[in-house]
Amino acid sequence: MSTPIPRPGAHLAGPTPSVDPEKISAEVNGLLSRLDAVEPDPDDRHGVGVIPKKAHLLEKAHDVLVEALAAVDKS
Template sequence: MLSRLGAVEPDPDDEHGVGVIPRKAHLLEKAHDVLVEALATVDKI
């Protein structure tokens, strides 16, 4: 999941590239959720 962060490209009309921030934030949130779930599973073992 985190390896996809570098592949997020700004839209051609996005002069400063700020449009990638919400997309990267979404990927980071998903990665966080996966990590939290994995850690919760390990704690149950």
């Protein structure tokens, strides 16, 4: 009854990528540091347009972390 458990990232094609924690940390910190620079458009009285811009930066940071985790799990 020993069914193999699929490992996250094992489905990714290509060679196992190396993971550099310093590079990943710098990339995520760079994306997060841009959050404060997001300004609303002058026509946006309530600042609603800021939310999608900040969400996009957070999503990119999330993607960097997910890719790093998948690479670690693949190895």
